[in-house]
Amino acid sequence: MNLNLANPIVFFDLETTGVNIAKDRVVEISVLKVYPHGKEEQKTIRINPEMPIPKEASAIHGIYDEDVKDCPVFKGIAKELARYIEGCDLGGYNSNRFDIPLLAEEFLRAGVDFDMRKRKFVDVQTIFHKMEQRTLSAAYRFYCDKCLEDAHTAAADTFATYEVLKAQLDRYEGKLENSIEFLSKFSTQNNNADFAGFIVFNDKGVEVFNFGKNKGIPVEQVLKEQPGYFAWMLNSDFPLYTKKILTEIKLRSTGMLK
Template identity: 25%
Template sequence: MAGEIFDGFRVVGFDLETTGFDVRKERIVEYALIGSDVDGSDINLQSLVYPEKRIPFEASNVHGIKDQDVRDSGNFSEHIGEISKIINDSIVVGHNIIKFDWKMLEMECFRAGVETPKPRAIIDTLVIARKLKIPGRHKLGILCNKYGIDLSNAHRADADAGATLILLWKIMKENPRFFRGTIDDLQDSLAGVRRENLLGPGLEDLEPVPQSRGLLRINNTEIIIAFGKHKGRSLDEINRNDPRYLNWLFSPSSPIERTVCEKYKHLFQG
């Protein structure tokens, strides 16, 4: 399963609410780290933060946090210790985390004179959505709506962090091929270091389905198509996203032997 890429790691969704968007000038007013530890136990660290400046009306209008809400919450220096304990050696997941949340965290650490936490990996669901060319706009709210994820409390850190984790899981289930490699393979692919089709075993490494002339390959419990526009995708994935193509694949017009078609066709009927 695609989720195995994260086995053995602490995985947390991360989100910030701030006084604005300029990472050089603005400050954190709320953070959340939501996820699970290596042993499966829940992680839920969230808090308001005193930003040491006024919260502009425009920002409060987005996340609902006002000056009086954060007055006694402690400044960033009082929170970074707990934040670092969770982030260090974790896989940290966020939406637009690379260009915003992480840069904001780095600037706050710089101001506080402390070292930025060191995660095992940073996974950005915005980058993944763009990499996979998921149809439509890629704002968190739009993607959550597309995948049926409740985000009724949008623009609060805990809601956005939790929703981002669920979004990643749903994208992984829909696109297992993209997540077959290691966490390092995934990071390299998102950074453009490797091509997507180098993640995990190559098609030539997979055992051919008998009598398929190599057009179908076996990858654990999945059957992978090795030609055409869906090359590298599993039959299950094609059935979910392009069932008309699967109908053609099992039709008399298919280049796959009829005996092989009949063997697998019944799995996707009814």
């Protein structure tokens, strides 16, 4: 079943130096842009992460320091990438928990204000886990009856993710609606205000902290009653996107952000 699209959707996959959203960097990004009329475009870019790639990471994706030493850094391709995916919804495999938060961090480090909140996110892994509970290779075999060659390469994983989503729509026709808005809501598992889950929305739609001594307490209340907490978070090892959301809440609470 082909996707019913109001906007283009970009499926993407990142290969990285590790899994720490705040510290690790992208070494390869592959994007598959699907247009409402069905046209498909795929691009894969290797990136110099400006840090050594740990052997453990290279053993998984097969990309070593020597492979990326002459490649552009993320800042060098950030504006072009932002333009390419502007106006698009985003899809991936485990993307809501990893790829999207890490990509947001890279954009912020590069000084590109790419507002992730304007788009819908479709996480094919979440759909899969809600329906069957497996890995990407198993999902590809289960839904598409194909063996995933070159697993853990960004290009192969990206295209497999796209094919799995289309096959999911065929298999669960009548249960899954062929609309990105529905799939985005269905594949969302959290109520995060930031991507990493340090700040979440409570059942009243209010941002509250989701860690430490202030867990469950509204962010605005904490910032008012504990003035030093804001500075502590900004100077600590939290993701840049978490700090961005925290700053927006503080500015809003003081009337400086409408």
